[in-house]
Amino acid sequence: MAVLRELLRDGKFTFAFTVMSILIILAILSFFSPYDMSIWNVVPRDMPPSAEYILGTNSKGQDVFWEMTVAIKNSLIMAVIAAFFSRLIAIAVGLLAGFKGGMTDRTLMSINDSFIVLPVLPILILLGAILKERLNMIVLGLILAIFGWAWDARLIRSQTLSLREREFTNTAMLSGQKVYELIFKEYLPFVIPIVSATAINNMFWAVGMEVTMAILGLSNLTIPTLGTMMHWAISYQAMLLGYWWWIATPVVVSVLLFVSLYLLSVSVSQYLDPRTRIQRIGTAKVVK
Amino acid sequence: MSSKLIEVNGLTKVFRVGSLFSRVRLTAVDNVSFDIKDADIYTLAGESGSGKTTVSRIILGLLEASEGEILYKGKNIMNIKSEREKKEFRKDVQAIFQNPFETFNPLRTVENYLYETQKNFLGVDASDSIDGIEQALTAVGLTLDDVKEKYPSEFSGGQLQRISIARALITQPSLLIADEPVSMVDASLRMSIVNLFKELKDRYGLSVLYITHDLATAYYVSDKIAIMFRGNIVEKGSVEKVLDSPKHPYTKMLKESIAQPDPRDKWDSRVDLHLTEREEYMLKGCKFAGRCPHVMERCRTEEIPDFDIDGVTVKCLLYQ
Amino acid sequence: MSVLNTEGLKAYYIIDVLGEKRYVRAVDDVDLEIRENEIYGIAGESGCGKTTLIKTLFGMVEPPLNVMDGKVKYKMNAEYADIFAMDNKRMREIRWEYISYIPQGSMSVLNPVQKVRYSFEHFIKAHRRIRNKEEEFIKPVERHLQALGLPVQILDSYPHQLSGGMRQRVTVALATVLQPKIIIADEPTTALDVVMQRGVIQLLKDVQSSLKNTIIMVTHDMGIHANIADRIGIMYAGKMIEEASTEEIFGNPLHPYTQYLIGSLPKIGDKSYKTSAPGAPPSLINPPEGCRFYPRCDRATDECKAAIPKLVEIEPGHKAACFLYSGVKEDE
Amino acid sequence: GGQQETGKEPSQEPGEKPAEEPGGKPAETGDVSRSETFIVDVLGGRVTTPENFNVWAQTWRTPDRGVQQLMLEPLWIVEYVTGEVINALAAEGPEYNEDFTKMVVKLRQGMYWSDGVEFTADDIVFDVELVKATEGMSYHTEFNTYVDKVYAEDKYTVVFEFKEGNSRFHTFFVDRWGGFRPFPKHIFEEVDDPVSFEFNPPISSGPYVLKDYDPGGYWTRWTKREDWQKTPTGALYGEPVPKEVVFYYYGNPEKKVLAQAQHEIDLIEVTSETLKAILEKSDTSRAYRKEYPYFVNVDPCITGISLNADIEPYNNKDVRWALTLAIDIVEELGTSFDGMATMGCLAVPPTPVYLEWYYKPMEEWLRSFELDIEVDGQKFKPYDPEATKRLTEYIKSRGYELPSEDEEELKQIFGYGWWKYAPDVAEKLLERNGFKRDNSGKWLLPDGSPWKIHMVTGTNPSNIGYRHVFAVQQAWKKFGIEVEVETTENAATLTQHGDFDATGTWPALEPWGGHPDMYRTLRSWHSKFYKPTGEPNVGHVSRWHHPDMDKVVDELEGLDWDDPKVIENGIEGLKIAVREMPSIQISGYPGMVSFDEQYWTNFPGAENPYCQPYHHWPNLKYMLPFLKPTGN
Amino acid sequence: MSFIKRYLLPRLLQYFLVIFVGITVVFIVPRLTPVDPVQEMINTITQRGAYMDPEAIEQLRQSMKEMYGLEGTVFSQYISLWRRLIIGDFGPSLSQFPTPVVKLIGISLPWTLGLMLVTTLLSWIIGNILGGIAGYFSSSRWSAAIERFMMVLRPIPYYIFALILLLVFGYVIPIFPIAGGTSIGLKIQFSWKVIADLLRHAILPALSMILLGMAGWFQTMRLVMSNIVREDYVMYARAGGLRDTKIAFNYVIKNAMLPQVTGLALSLGQIFGGAMVTEMVFSYPGIGGLLYTAINAGDYNLIMGITMFSILGIATGALLVDLLYPLFDPRIRYR
Numbered sequence A: 001m002a003v004l005r006e007l008l009r010d011g012k013f014t015f016a017f018t019v020m021s022i023l024i025i026l027a028i029l030s031f032f033s034p035y036d037m038s039i040w041n042v043v044p045r046d047m048p049p050s051a052e053y054i055l056g057t058n059s060k061g062q063d064v065f066w067e068m069t070v071a072i073k074n075s076l077i078m079a080v081i082a083a084f085f086s087r088l089i090a091i092a093v094g095l096l097a098g099f100k101g102g103m104t105d106r107t108l109m110s111i112n113d114s115f116i117v118l119p120v121l122p123i124l125i126l127l128g129a130i131l132k133e134r135l136n137m138i139v140l141g142l143i144l145a146i147f148g149w150a151w152d153a154r155l156i157r158s159q160t161l162s163l164r165e166r167e168f169t170n171t172a173m174l175s176g177q178k179v180y181e182l183i184f185k186e187y188l189p190f191v192i193p194i195v196s197a198t199a200i201n202n203m204f205w206a207v208g209m210e211v212t213m214a215i216l217g218l219s220n221l222t223i224p225t226l227g228t229m230m231h232w233a234i235s236y237q238a239m240l241l242g243y244w245w246w247i248a249t250p251v252v253v254s255v256l257l258f259v260s261l262y263l264l265s266v267s268v269s270q271y272l273d274p275r276t277r278i279q280r281i282g283t284a285k286v287v288k
Numbered sequence B: 001m002s003s004k005l006i007e008v009n010g011l012t013k014v015f016r017v018g019s020l021f022s023r024v025r026l027t028a029v030d031n032v033s034f035d036i037k038d039a040d041i042y043t044l045a046g047e048s049g050s051g052k053t054t055v056s057r058i059i060l061g062l063l064e065a066s067e068g069e070i071l072y073k074g075k076n077i078m079n080i081k082s083e084r085e086k087k088e089f090r091k092d093v094q095a096i097f098q099n100p101f102e103t104f105n106p107l108r109t110v111e112n113y114l115y116e117t118q119k120n121f122l123g124v125d126a127s128d129s130i131d132g133i134e135q136a137l138t139a140v141g142l143t144l145d146d147v148k149e150k151y152p153s154e155f156s157g158g159q160l161q162r163i164s165i166a167r168a169l170i171t172q173p174s175l176l177i178a179d180e181p182v183s184m185v186d187a188s189l190r191m192s193i194v195n196l197f198k199e200l201k202d203r204y205g206l207s208v209l210y211i212t213h214d215l216a217t218a219y220y221v222s223d224k225i226a227i228m229f230r231g232n233i234v235e236k237g238s239v240e241k242v243l244d245s246p247k248h249p250y251t252k253m254l255k256e257s258i259a260q261p262d263p264r265d266k267w268d269s270r271v272d273l274h275l276t277e278r279e280e281y282m283l284k285g286c287k288f289a290g291r292c293p294h295v296m297e298r299c300r301t302e303e304i305p306d307f308d309i310d311g312v313t314v315k316c317l318l319y320q
Numbered sequence C: 001m002s003v004l005n006t007e008g009l010k011a012y013y014i015i016d017v018l019g020e021k022r023y024v025r026a027v028d029d030v031d032l033e034i035r036e037n038e039i040y041g042i043a044g045e046s047g048c049g050k051t052t053l054i055k056t057l058f059g060m061v062e063p064p065l066n067v068m069d070g071k072v073k074y075k076m077n078a079e080y081a082d083i084f085a086m087d088n089k090r091m092r093e094i095r096w097e098y099i100s101y102i103p104q105g106s107m108s109v110l111n112p113v114q115k116v117r118y119s120f121e122h123f124i125k126a127h128r129r130i131r132n133k134e135e136e137f138i139k140p141v142e143r144h145l146q147a148l149g150l151p152v153q154i155l156d157s158y159p160h161q162l163s164g165g166m167r168q169r170v171t172v173a174l175a176t177v178l179q180p181k182i183i184i185a186d187e188p189t190t191a192l193d194v195v196m197q198r199g200v201i202q203l204l205k206d207v208q209s210s211l212k213n214t215i216i217m218v219t220h221d222m223g224i225h226a227n228i229a230d231r232i233g234i235m236y237a238g239k240m241i242e243e244a245s246t247e248e249i250f251g252n253p254l255h256p257y258t259q260y261l262i263g264s265l266p267k268i269g270d271k272s273y274k275t276s277a278p279g280a281p282p283s284l285i286n287p288p289e290g291c292r293f294y295p296r297c298d299r300a301t302d303e304c305k306a307a308i309p310k311l312v313e314i315e316p317g318h319k320a321a322c323f324l325y326s327g328v329k330e331d332e
Numbered sequence D: 001g002g003q004q005e006t007g008k009e010p011s012q013e014p015g016e017k018p019a020e021e022p023g024g025k026p027a028e029t030g031d032v033s034r035s036e037t038f039i040v041d042v043l044g045g046r047v048t049t050p051e052n053f054n055v056w057a058q059t060w061r062t063p064d065r066g067v068q069q070l071m072l073e074p075l076w077i078v079e080y081v082t083g084e085v086i087n088a089l090a091a092e093g094p095e096y097n098e099d100f101t102k103m104v105v106k107l108r109q110g111m112y113w114s115d116g117v118e119f120t121a122d123d124i125v126f127d128v129e130l131v132k133a134t135e136g137m138s139y140h141t142e143f144n145t146y147v148d149k150v151y152a153e154d155k156y157t158v159v160f161e162f163k164e165g166n167s168r169f170h171t172f173f174v175d176r177w178g179g180f181r182p183f184p185k186h187i188f189e190e191v192d193d194p195v196s197f198e199f200n201p202p203i204s205s206g207p208y209v210l211k212d213y214d215p216g217g218y219w220t221r222w223t224k225r226e227d228w229q230k231t232p233t234g235a236l237y238g239e240p241v242p243k244e245v246v247f248y249y250y251g252n253p254e255k256k257v258l259a260q261a262q263h264e265i266d267l268i269e270v271t272s273e274t275l276k277a278i279l280e281k282s283d284t285s286r287a288y289r290k291e292y293p294y295f296v297n298v299d300p301c302i303t304g305i306s307l308n309a310d311i312e313p314y315n316n317k318d319v320r321w322a323l324t325l326a327i328d329i330v331e332e333l334g335t336s337f338d339g340m341a342t343m344g345c346l347a348v349p350p351t352p353v354y355l356e357w358y359y360k361p362m363e364e365w366l367r368s369f370e371l372d373i374e375v376d377g378q379k380f381k382p383y384d385p386e387a388t389k390r391l392t393e394y395i396k397s398r399g400y401e402l403p404s405e406d407e408e409e410l411k412q413i414f415g416y417g418w419w420k421y422a423p424d425v426a427e428k429l430l431e432r433n434g435f436k437r438d439n440s441g442k443w444l445l446p447d448g449s450p451w452k453i454h455m456v457t458g459t460n461p462s463n464i465g466y467r468h469v470f471a472v473q474q475a476w477k478k479f480g481i482e483v484e485v486e487t488t489e490n491a492a493t494l495t496q497h498g499d500f501d502a503t504g505t506w507p508a509l510e511p512w513g514g515h516p517d518m519y520r521t522l523r524s525w526h527s528k529f530y531k532p533t534g535e536p537n538v539g540h541v542s543r544w545h546h547p548d549m550d551k552v553v554d555e556l557e558g559l560d561w562d563d564p565k566v567i568e569n570g571i572e573g574l575k576i577a578v579r580e581m582p583s584i585q586i587s588g589y590p591g592m593v594s595f596d597e598q599y600w601t602n603f604p605g606a607e608n609p610y611c612q613p614y615h616h617w618p619n620l621k622y623m624l625p626f627l628k629p630t631g632n
Numbered sequence E: 001m002s003f004i005k006r007y008l009l010p011r012l013l014q015y016f017l018v019i020f021v022g023i024t025v026v027f028i029v030p031r032l033t034p035v036d037p038v039q040e041m042i043n044t045i046t047q048r049g050a051y052m053d054p055e056a057i058e059q060l061r062q063s064m065k066e067m068y069g070l071e072g073t074v075f076s077q078y079i080s081l082w083r084r085l086i087i088g089d090f091g092p093s094l095s096q097f098p099t100p101v102v103k104l105i106g107i108s109l110p111w112t113l114g115l116m117l118v119t120t121l122l123s124w125i126i127g128n129i130l131g132g133i134a135g136y137f138s139s140s141r142w143s144a145a146i147e148r149f150m151m152v153l154r155p156i157p158y159y160i161f162a163l164i165l166l167l168v169f170g171y172v173i174p175i176f177p178i179a180g181g182t183s184i185g186l187k188i189q190f191s192w193k194v195i196a197d198l199l200r201h202a203i204l205p206a207l208s209m210i211l212l213g214m215a216g217w218f219q220t221m222r223l224v225m226s227n228i229v230r231e232d233y234v235m236y237a238r239a240g241g242l243r244d245t246k247i248a249f250n251y252v253i254k255n256a257m258l259p260q261v262t263g264l265a266l267s268l269g270q271i272f273g274g275a276m277v278t279e280m281v282f283s284y285p286g287i288g289g290l291l292y293t294a295i296n297a298g299d300y301n302l303i304m305g306i307t308m309f310s311i312l313g314i315a316t317g318a319l320l321v322d323l324l325y326p327l328f329d330p331r332i333r334y335r
């Protein structure tokens, strides 16, 4: 709580936090949606925003506002799953490779590099074909997790390599810590800033991927997400027909989502950066 | 007092360094031998990069030697492979490091290390007993309350250095390896730490391998000293003998270079600084040959053996 | 004649902790008068504000550091100019021309991706117009290095290829290449071995004796001070507590803290027991009321607790801030 | 075959405007003005092998960048607007012998390849023999299966002798967006490997020759032949008007809108929304029908939903009927095309000619057709002749103006009727088969597990099947069945392997389009093609088959395709398909074309349907003589 | 030389291992999909109406399988893949049989290379310079403005962004063509007219990629900068009275560029994969669109050919960075 209070004194964070909170509230609101988003033609079509339909309606006869809430929920769930699991892999691989070195490092990094080298979009398209209708947000999140860890594992590894050279590693060994203890107790805290910054980047990437796949028509189009909202709006020519509210909503939401994620990442990593943190906490906190 | 606690024989460590097109072998530690007795403070001094830290790391098992053996209580510790034996050895040989601010993980509270050391080596959980910790902290003039729930950044350098020593003492080791424990702190802190070593030695019969380039404190605190230069021990013996009347030209230079805290005792001569460290490592014979005022032709070509001169071992042909 | 003096200089770090402003009184009411052609040493425990003082003297004040009060005056063309009153352009001009700086931790002050030559080039070009590179840049620099006994090849090295001592000497050479009136050196020898230390000090001394300029040098190594300083100021917890000639400080320290400091210095050939000052350095956020040393002082009186002693001249050329010698208090 | 009686007027008398540049040399780049150039879209998209014009290799390449529209003429070609089969390179329809083991084709005389070589029976003989001999060429298997001998009786007469009787062999040569089109013997006989041969520069039998093409594959430019008279197009309809025709692929639909709004493309086919956008943006653009409902109602395809009748529970006729009755046709067409489509409940497209041939004759039967289930003590009659009216009500409610007040005319545009929206009957049908609803009203399979329909469709939203799939999904959801739609680029493979419950793939194969023979449609349901689900399919994707249908098809095979009994037989087949409901026909293919009248007019719109209106059909060449330049 | 043995060989080994794994994955994944190239082909042929006798289809299927080399177990296909790849033969395209894959790639690759080489480099350079300057003068007002601009620019979904560009510059102010890589009738040859035409067609796709790409580089650069400006050598240069621009470029940006070099090398490697979405939005000829059609048609050989280029590109990029990095950063030594 104290951390939050401190962070909130950063204007950027406050903005991002507010936007994020609103988005999350909207996502939660989706559970109270008066409409089932899989049903079409529940409201008049192509209505501009009005008191009754805050964000208008679309050509499928759905309320754009409520569609948006569900889309935010789904996109967020997918992004969080992608980010969370890819972080798990990245942390495990990065720490292990960095600490163990030698053969372990070489092997893990070869696997890692293979993932870096793989062309993600074509493979996603192919995987989409394999998974078919099982490609819901959770599965998509997991798949993206599989392709989203490699780069960050490298970062964590190089961080670990430099941590290994730091004196406290020796102190820890002399304190009798076992390898896993060492990795988790000593190194993990250092890796957390990278993890949190890259997690946000990863969410960024995951949502972007989902949008790309959806626009290509390759994700599960019956599930409202930011991407599928755009897909439908584009394929029904919302832009050319002047149904701006339909296409603008997902675009604005995703820009807001990204901007707030970005600002969050900036201010959180600033907060976690030992150098700036020392300034905040004050090195001069000398005992008595 | 006479039994050898640890014996280092012919220790050699080769690093490979360099870049894409100039890759060289660097013998950071070259055939180093010395021994430390019970309740002895043994100083390893010498210039920067002479291999002091490398020696200590090898002893602690944090680096692998290229050659040589280390006998601890008569047992070759290089062959230790099993975790159990390693643990036993670490319980007996503990260390503190150069930079107190780097010794502890800045993101963890310091007390953790105390609990962990006790738990891992003595098998005593902190929730059962903290006697050992209390005792160790008392020995360095602190209490657990001073330490509780605090991060490294909340301590002064001196305090951290003491905590670091306390941690090492929890296992009641026979040997403490202190790698430049005072270089980063100011004069008054320096003395309090060095005094602590003395006290521990006297009170608990602890041996200390004290690595430093501060010869004044080395003289003040230690019993024996070895001077390293470019991977070799060029001179070793009792601290009084070596520092009062240095024999090796490098030791002489070293001693002369000490800035005496006495305005009446200023430097009167000049030093000649050599440029490239790498080249000196590459030299075949005496590595000091390039700067030595007494250099002879043979110095550059021959392997220089050790010579014993009134209880001091010197690696210099002048004493043949 | 002083070339630089300060009046009631206060430089605090302002840090914001959970909305509450805290002041680290790193430099608290310091009066200095540095003379021409002298080496002035500043000593003190780590964290007492030495580096901060140096930075303030040099005008390198950036948040969170703030100058709360006081002036730093340079004597230029027989007049004194307050550096805090200068504009950026002027400040940029006097740096290196008039006053140069050898920072603490020479390990990382050289740009790692450029050869040393370019550091020289940039530093010189920032202040001199160079039309003929060979005549006005390369030759003078080479001459300068030779004069300092440094090999010319270092110009074509990257910083990481040089040893710590060599790098430190490069910064000395850089700081002196434009022959400034004042050189400020912040712990130029820490983390060097004794031989290297001596080389660096020797170099500084050579420069000073040939340029006849002023060097302000900070270090906690009393041996170095003893060797080259003409006068020494002792700092404690953000305050100057004693100032005297080198001989006086070592031979006749007045302030109890200085006495501890001098008394605890070990020497080769002397194995007698040395004690150090008890206790720990005070916090600069909540320094003790009154004399900042009193909690650690075995001669403290109630007066010490109540008021802050002022740095006053006790003997000719020897100032101290201690109620044992004078009753002068700092005015609130 | 129907001989063309052209009531069409060529816009120009041949020779009125003599070609400016004599000689076969193509004009210099860029010296043909925009007003003399006709620019149309490429349905197949970007050409990845732009330098390759060999469409006889099995992979078929992208033939709709002018190759089939301008470069090649077939023997026969269907014109589905007028309901005729035009004799192109053939002089008349095929002549079979009694048992269909021999076929004689008379060729049109005086036709020349663009390099000046005459087209003769030798070309056909050579072509058929080369194809028979070369694996990897289209029709290799077909010709080998049936053709025993082929020879030229004289310069303009080809005789085919078959291994077994085949009354429909000539249809391989009927161009209806595909078909075997003759290639020049004198070129191909020089070629070692006719499969990898690039046929560049191509020699044409049609009225245009290649001028140049985009190395990136986005456009192909054709120029009018000097000797256009020596092609069937010229011979039949006179001189094509545009000097040049460019096939230009602009990409996504929105790009086509922009391009046409800037008069960069004269003819495109798009979606209903896109069409709306174009009409809003461009004053000179018009649709097939100038006013609402805009769409092309002559497309010879029937669209709807195919069910996999080979698997549980869709192998049950009751289930298939229940699913049909759960669809409200008005809502379906509203959702998918905003009402712009012709409803069609039979396995034949509701184009004007087929309405005449099948829908009208069958209407009485449809009205009286009963399902084997009772409602209110009476057998339920599922046909809803009022559906058209309901649809027009909907259209009015959407604020559109009806194209006509005349009911008959509306029926021509929107169809004759469809099935009733009868969820109650659907419910009964299901219940009597053991289906139940759970507490929340969702349907459960007879074994008690939740019923989830897996629908498959491609990823292209302009695809008509795609629209139907999503609209029908809505209907079934509303009815209480869980439906999951998978949009995948591999929809084709999935449906061909039977990996679906329902799909937007053609619910019935198209008939010939310009001919009443239902052989093509009905035969795909013949049981001899049945393969169990999992194995690649060869007949219709529904895998439905029925002995009655087999009988109809076998009978049909014994009839000459011009035999009047063909219609009778077709009606019989369509009745079986209604009773069994192997797949749900919903509407004709509501093509949405947009003509830009900036440079050209007299397009074949609904007011003057002299020709099919698409740019991608091979009949495009027959549209060109009728275009009129605006002079802009 | 021990460098070769101790560094280069293991690194090369890793390089080949990575390529091996990459290719294996690309071999396996399409074969796990339900898509069957033969079926897709037959479908293309029959769907639009080309009448094929159902009986003939069955035989066709068999003969195509044979021709496409899709007979036998997946494993034996895999072995023969390597046998072919080793001699540099990607085989024939399945969807454009028998056109060799190499030829198809050869048609599309120049477009992709031309477009992406320029956009990748430009966005890298502009993004880094802007990011560098904004990072150095982080307190100035315009720096904050440009930062905000980039922050909002970057997350705009690429497709939408490109479409808007297209609408604005292709329709509202119709100064650029909206599709294709050349004008109708253009013959590729060396003349200013041709170059101008090629450029005119490339500008919108390039602009869209440069702008969004630039925003990405800008942000990473900005982040690196914020760390570097606090380095001691920057403070020192300032103490030396160096001009701000000199410090910004020679001290800060130069150092901050180092990590970006790695990113650039990988992006350059990615060029070979093409820009699928760009090519689709702008109807620009290139390898990305080709890949997309290949995937849809289940054209295994073409997929393999293109992705192999892209795998090789990225892996080589990474290899080169590792080998050449010491040239940029004198501190790095080979481990």
Ligand SMILES: Nc1ncnc2c1ncn2[C@@H]1O[C@H](COP(=O)(O)OP(=O)(O)OP(=O)(O)O)[C@@H](O)[C@H]1O
Pocket: B015, B016, B017, B026, B028, B047, B048, B049, B050, B051, B052, B053, B054, B055, B213
């Ligand atoms: N991991 C390593 N790889 C390569 N060279 C190394 C490594 N560790 C140390 N060295 C080199 O070995 C030599 C000896 O280093 P060491 O740290 O043991 O010296 P030291 O006497 O402790 O020096 P200092 O007084 O500076 O701490 C130095 O030249 C150093 O650069």
Ligand SMILES: Nc1ncnc2c1ncn2[C@@H]1O[C@H](COP(=O)(O)OP(=O)(O)OP(=O)(O)O)[C@@H](O)[C@H]1O
Pocket: A279, A282, A283, A284, C013, C015, C024, C026, C044, C045, C046, C047, C048, C049, C050, C051, C052, C053, C064, C104, C220, C284
């Ligand atoms: N950026 C900062 N923010 C907050 N407090 C700081 C900052 N820099 C230094 N301080 C505090 O100011 C005080 C004086 O620091 P300074 O660096 O001047 O000490 P010093 O005497 O140079 O010490 P040392 O001998 O360790 O170099 C210390 O207590 C330190 O913790």
Ligand SMILES: [Mg+2]
Pocket: B052, B053, B054, B180
């Ligand atoms: Mg060391």
Ligand SMILES: [Mg+2]
Pocket: C050, C051, C052, C104, C186, C187
């Ligand atoms: Mg300092």
